[in-house]
Each structure stands twice: as structure tokens, then as C-alpha cells.
Amino acid sequence: MRYSLFNVIVNGLTKNRFAERAWRDPEPKPEYDVLVIGGGGHGLATAYYLAKNHGITNVAVLEKGWIGSGNAGRNTTIFRSNYLLPGNEPFYEHSVKLWEGLEQELNYNVMASQRGIVNLIHSDAQRDVYVRRGNAMRLAGADSELLDAAQVRTLLPFLDYDNARFPIKGGLLQARAGTARHDGVVWGFARAADKLGVDILQNREVTGFTRGPDGAVTGVETPRGTIKAKKIALAVAGSSSRLASKLGLRLPIESLVMQAFVSEAIKPLIPGVFTFGAGHFYISQSDKGGLVFGGDLDGYNSYAQRGNLPVIEDVLEGGVALMPLLGRLRLLRQWAGLCDMSMDGSPIIDIGPLPNLYLNAGWSYGGFKATPASGWCFAHTIARDEPHPLTKAMRLDRFRTGHVIDEKGVGAQPNLH
Amino acid sequence: MLIPCPYCGARDAEEFSYRGDATPVRPDAAAPDAAEQFHDYVYLRDNPAGAFRELWYHSAGCRRWVEVERDTLTHAITATRFAAEGRRA
Numbered sequence: 001m002r003y004s005l006f007n008v009i010v011n012g013l014t015k016n017r018f019a020e021r022a023w024r025d026p027e028p029k030p031e032y033d034v035l036v037i038g039g040g041g042h043g044l045a046t047a048y049y050l051a052k053n054h055g056i057t058n059v060a061v062l063e064k065g066w067i068g069s070g071n072a073g074r075n076t077t078i079f080r081s082n083y084l085l086p087g088n089e090p091f092y093e094h095s096v097k098l099w100e101g102l103e104q105e106l107n108y109n110v111m112a113s114q115r116g117i118v119n120l121i122h123s124d125a126q127r128d129v130y131v132r133r134g135n136a137m138r139l140a141g142a143d144s145e146l147l148d149a150a151q152v153r154t155l156l157p158f159l160d161y162d163n164a165r166f167p168i169k170g171g172l173l174q175a176r177a178g179t180a181r182h183d184g185v186v187w188g189f190a191r192a193a194d195k196l197g198v199d200i201l202q203n204r205e206v207t208g209f210t211r212g213p214d215g216a217v218t219g220v221e222t223p224r225g226t227i228k229a230k231k232i233a234l235a236v237a238g239s240s241s242r243l244a245s246k247l248g249l250r251l252p253i254e255s256l257v258m259q260a261f262v263s264e265a266i267k268p269l270i271p272g273v274f275t276f277g278a279g280h281f282y283i284s285q286s287d288k289g290g291l292v293f294g295g296d297l298d299g300y301n302s303y304a305q306r307g308n309l310p311v312i313e314d315v316l317e318g319g320v321a322l323m324p325l326l327g328r329l330r331l332l333r334q335w336a337g338l339c340d341m342s343m344d345g346s347p348i349i350d351i352g353p354l355p356n357l358y359l360n361a362g363w364s365y366g367g368f369k370a371t372p373a374s375g376w377c378f379a380h381t382i383a384r385d386e387p388h389p390l391t392k393a394m395r396l397d398r399f400r401t402g403h404v405i406d407e408k409g410v411g412a413q414p415n416l417h
Numbered sequence: 418m419l420i421p422c423p424y425c426g427a428r429d430a431e432e433f434s435y436r437g438d439a440t441p442v443r444p445d446a447a448a449p450d451a452a453e454q455f456h457d458y459v460y461l462r463d464n465p466a467g468a469f470r471e472l473w474y475h476s477a478g479c480r481r482w483v484e485v486e487r488d489t490l491t492h493a494i495t496a497t498r499f500a501a502e503g504r505r506a
Contacts, residue, residue, distance in 0.1 A: 241464035252460040254437065255489070300435045303466040303489045308418055310431050343460045399460040400453075412459050415435055 003107050022187060023194035028201055028227050032060045034382055035220060035229035037206050037243065039063025040072045042360055042367065043235040044189035044200075045375020046382070048106075051196035053376070054383035059198045060227070061190075062220065064205035071237050071367060072186040074305075074337030076260050076292050078273050078284060079369035080117045080177035081142045084133045087393030087405040088346055089140040094390055095373030096142070096176055102372060108188030111181035111287065116272035118152065118171040120159075120322075126278065130172040137174070145173045156274060159323055166278055166321070179273065179284055185371055208246055216355035217247065233358040233382055235374075238303070238338025240361035247354060251361065252343040252399050254414040257336040258297045258365045259307035261315065263329040265289030281318035290332060293319060297339065297365065299415045307336040339365045344398075345417030346405035349378050349391040358382050359396060364417055421497050424479040436472035438462055439484050439503060466490055472500055 001007065001020045011019045034050055036043045039061045050056045063069075079099045081092035098105075099112050121127045127146075134144035152171045153161060161168045190200055208221040210228070219228035236243055238255045266289050275282040283293035295315035298307050312334060320327045342348060342362030347370065350359050360378045363370060377388035387395060398404055410416040418430040440463070444454035469489045474482050484503035486496040 239466075241462070242466050245463070245465075250457075250461040250463060252462070254462050254464050255466070300430075301437065301464070301469060301471065301489050302492065304492055308430075308492075310429075400456050413437070415437065 022191040023200050025202070026199045028060060028199060028204075028225070029058075031228040031230075032199075033058040033229070034231045034233060035059075035227060036061045036233045036235060037220065038235035038237065039067050039186075039190070039200060039202065040070050040235065040237060041186050041189065041371035042237070042363070042374045042378070043233075044186055044193055045371050046233060046235060046360070046378045047198045047375075048189050048193040048196070049375045049379035050383060051193060051198055054379060056383055057197035059193075060229075061193070061198060061200050062204050062206060062222070062227075063200070063202045066202050067190050067200065068183050068186045071337045072182055074260065074335055075182055075368040076282070076284070076294050077179045077182045077286075077368060078117065078177070079112070079180060080174055080273070081140075081369075082117065082119065082133065082137055082144065082172065082174045082177065084136050084407055085405050086136075086140070088407065089136060089142065091373055091377070091390040091394070092369065093137075093140050093142045094376070095370050098372035098376065099178070099180065100176070102180075102185075102188070106188040106192040108184065108191060109181075110184040110188050112178060113180070113287075114176050114178035115284075116173060116175045117177035118147065118155065118173050118272065118274040120152070120168055120274060120276055120278075121170040121172070122166045122168060122278050124169075127170060134172050143174060143176050145175065147171045147173050155271060158269065158325055160321070163321060166276075171274070177273065179286075182368065189371075189375070206243060212355075214355060217357045229356075231356055231358060231382055233360065233378065235360040235378065237340045237361065237363060237367060240340050247357070249353060252348075252396075252412075253340050253362050254301050255303055256297045256300065256339050256341050256415055257302045257304060257307055258294065258339050259311055259315070259334060259336045260292065260294040261312075261334045262286070262293075262332050263291040263326075264332050266291070266329065276318060276322045279318035279322060281315060281322060283319065283323070291326070291329065297341070297415060298336070301415075303338060305336055305338055307334070339363075341365075341414035341417060343412040343414060344404035344406040345408055345410075345414075347374070347394050348396050349374065349381060349394045350387065350396045351381060351385060353396060364414075418492055420473060420483070420485060420494060422475050422478060422481070422483055423497055423499055424481055425475065428475070428478055432475060432477035433473040433483070434476045436474060436482075439470040439472045439500070468495075470503070
């Protein structure tokens with residue numbers, strides 16, 4: 001069924017008695033052309049673009065829980081392409097372009113809203129850095145605009161502009177950045193992939209792999225049986241090392257948790273997203289009215305999917321210092337997601353490192369914005385057995401050859417990226 | 418999270434700086450395959466979900482390096498020792 005206004009009215013009047021489920025719940029076939037492990041945004045987008053762009057429809061997506069139960073439901077829903085390095089920026093700009101047409105593409109309301117992002121500037125040195133970044137963005141075809149303090153004040157009048165330590169001197173604006181509905185994105189990709197014949201298999205955790213005599217990966221074992229596949233693609237974010245260890249692989253990844261927060265709902269206040277890089281704080285407002293914000297990683301390796309209090313205190317201190325009215329609001333919820341922090345803070349999309357295996361990992365804490373382009377480029381990599389031109393720099397062997405993409409320049413220390 | 422420092426006793430984790438995995442050992446730079454060994458040492462990690470040996474620096478305390486055995490699923494700490502002792506173990 002194609003969603004439309006007519007459809008909404010009919011299903012509304014008939015109280016959804018005749019509504020179809022959004023995607024099937026099929027029994028797995030014995031063998032697939034491509035098996036994508038991980039039913040998050042990246043895995044579902046990969047399956048969708050395999051079917052849409054490459055005509056490969058004998059595809060299954062395996063998810064250990066339910067669609068939307070992992071990081072797809074734990075992020076802060078921002079998309080943007082304000083990166084610096086040439087290995088990253090064109091890829092993220094392609095992602096923003098895909099976000100711009102995603103609703104029409106998927107026939108699903110992902111609530112993508114280009115409300116803009118402002119990175120605040122507090123010193124001359126920081127302005128230099130953001131001028132450079134803004135120019136790098138423009139060189140890759142993205143939009144960027146340097147704002148002075150008065151322009152920032154027009155956009156965000158409620159900030160503390162005369163803070164003694166961090167006075168606001170301006171900002172870097174990317175007007176085409178924005179937010180989207182996180183669940184809508186995975187539901188939309190799942191439904192659109194299913195319509196093209198992809199099997200979405202929920203509640204099937206991969207417990208092991210079957211291997212051929214040459215070491216090639218030939219299938220996966222789940223508690224409900226073995227599934228064979230010609231190609232197997234890993235897109236499991238924070239669990240990448242856990243699955244890779246079942247194949248005897250070690251990855252340049254450490255898993256850490258990052259917390260996010262939402263306040264009680266208030267009337268529209270924040271027009272877009274803004275970031276306080278100097279104080280480790282960023283915030284936006286959801287369409288429901290809650291202020292959605294976050295800050296730094298909990299700085300040590302963890303698979304706990306929960307955070308600790310010191311980081312909560314640190315994030316809230318940063319927020320209240322910049323935006324004093326935040327102190328009058330009540331915190332509604334707090335949660336944490338598992339981040340696959342790579343050794344240079346940039347992602348890995350590659351063929352291998354074993355025959356029939358494809359790897360999509362290391363998104364660190366920035367995977368949501370990459371969802372459509374990650375699927376686009378990973379599908380290309382799987383279908384054609386060659387890297388997509390936009391992800392040529394994101395290969396696994398960059399750590400061996402020294403071509404790391406270290407946006408922050410902190411070296412192989414994942415908790416600092 | 419409280420980390421039992423072998424010198425200072427149980428202290429808030431905020432007093433410590435985090436280094437990470439305690440198991441990689443710096444390879445011999447003169448080895449014929451030193452480049453490969455250094456790649457493994459600098460970049461590749463076991464990243465286990467469960468028991469983990471890691472290094473913390475007690476920067477706001479005794480300023481000693483401490484090796485902590487911690488469960489990455491529960492954050493429960495089972496043992497701590499000075500890093501130099503851990504290296505000898």
C-alpha cells in the first residue's frame with residue numbers, strides 16, 4: 001500500500017481495521033545473495049539500496065532485537081555535513097542530499113526538517129578553526145555561513161553572550177543541516193526495503209558463523225537455525241568487535257557509551273541545533289517540544305548501554321552555563337547508546353577482511369546522520385566488490401598504511417574523539 | 418564509580434584519567450616485522466564485552482598508574498594493582 005493523504009483519511013475513518021502491517025515477518029529462506037547483520041538504520045538502508053540501486057533483492061536483514069531497539073532509538077536525530085577532512089566531507093554532504101529527498105524516496109514521513117546547525121565561537125582561535133572548516137565544507141559543495149555575534153543573537157537570543165570564560169563571538173551556520181524522526185527513519189527504510197522483496201528477520205541474534213574450507217564466511221548461526229548467504233555484511237555498530245571476535249578478527253574499535261537527555265516539553269524555543277564545542281554540549285528541540293541534548297562520551301570502555309552520573313553533571317553544567325534558562329526545566333529522560341569508537345574517530349566501510357565478508361563499522365558517535373549515505377555506499381561496495389568513490393578513504397587498511405582520517409587530531413585514543 | 422587505588426583506597430573515578438586496554442605490549446622496534454607489530458599494538462583491540470584489564474592514571478591522587486580489572490557490561494571492579502606489577506604478572 002502506498003501511503004497518501006487519501007490513505008490516511010480512509011484508514012482514520014475505518015480505525016485502521018484495513019491497514020496493512022508496514023513490513024512482513026517472513027520465515028528465512030535457506031540461502032540469500034546478501035545477508036546484512038544488524039537491523040539498524042545502516043543495515044536497513046544498505047538492504048534498501050542493494051534492492052533499489054543494484055537490483056539485488058534476495059537479501060535479508062538480521063536483527064537481534066526489534067527494529068529501532070538499538071542505536072537507531074538512542075541518538076539525538078541530527079543530520080549535518082560540517083566536517084573538515086576530504087576523506088569525510090563529500091560523503092557526509094552526499095548524506096545530507098539524500099536526507100533532503102528521503103521522504104519522497106521512501107514514501108514515509110521521516111520528519112526530516114532542515115532547521116540548521118550553529119557551532120558557537122568563543123575565541124579568535126576558534127573562529128580561525130571554523131573559518132577553515134566552513135571553507136572546507138564549501139569546497140565539497142556543502143553550504144556554510146560565518147555568523148557574527150549579532151547574527152547569532154538574532155537566531156538564539158536566550159544564550160548567555162557575556163559569560164566571562166566563554167563569551168559568544170559568533171558561529172558557523174549550516175542552514176541545510178537538520179533533524180529527523182529517528183524511529184521514522186528505520187521504519188521507513190524497513191518498509192521500503194520490504195516492498196522491494198528484502199526479508200527483515202527480527203529477534204534473530206547471530207551466535208556464530210559457518211565457514212568454508214578457504215576461510216570464507218558462508219553463513220550465520222542463530223538460535224533458530226543456520227542461514228546461508230553468498231555475501232555477508234556486518235553493520236552492527238557497538239557490537240562490531242563482539243561479532244568480529246567470532247570470526248577471529250580484531251578491529252581498530254573500542255566500544256564506549258554516550259548519553260543523551262530530553263527535558264519536559266515546552267513551547268517552540270530553539271530554532272535549530274546549536275553546539276557548544278568548548279563546553280561539550282549540544283542541543284535541539286524535538287517537534288514534541290522536549291529539548292534534546294548531549295555532550296561527551298562516558299570516557300571509558302563499556303558495553304553497559306547506560307551512563308554514569310559524573311558525565312550527566314558535566315553535560316548539564318555546560319548547558320546551564322551557556323543557556324541559563326535550562327536550569328528552570330525538568331529533565332524527563334536520560335539514556336545511553338553503545339558507540340563503536342574507531343581509532344581515528346572516522347568510519348570503516350570496506351570489503352573483507354575475510355572472503356564474502358563486508359564491514360561497516362566505526363561510526364563512533366556520529367552514525368545517525370550518515371544513515372542514507374552509509375547504506376548507499378555500502379550497498380555499492382557489496383554489489384560491485386569495490387569501494388564507492390565517496391568511501392575510498394574509509395577503508396580498513398588505512399590504519400596499516402597511515403592514512404587515518406583524524407578530524408580531531410587526537411591519535412589512537414578512542415575515548416578522546 | 419569508585420576505583421580502589423592500591424595506594425589511596427577507594428576513590429571516585431573522576432580523580433583518574435583513562436588510558437585504555439592494559440594488554441597491548443610495545444613491540445621491539447628492531448624486529449623484522451616491526452611495522453606490522455606496531456599496527457597491531459597501536460590500533461587493534463580485543464574490545465571485550467565482559468572482563469577487561471585497563472589502565473587508569475590517578476592524576477588527582479597519588480599520580481600512580483593503576484591497572485584495573487573491570488567488567489565492561491556491569492562496570493563492577495574485581496581487582497586493582499599498580500600497573501608496574503600488572504606488567505610483571
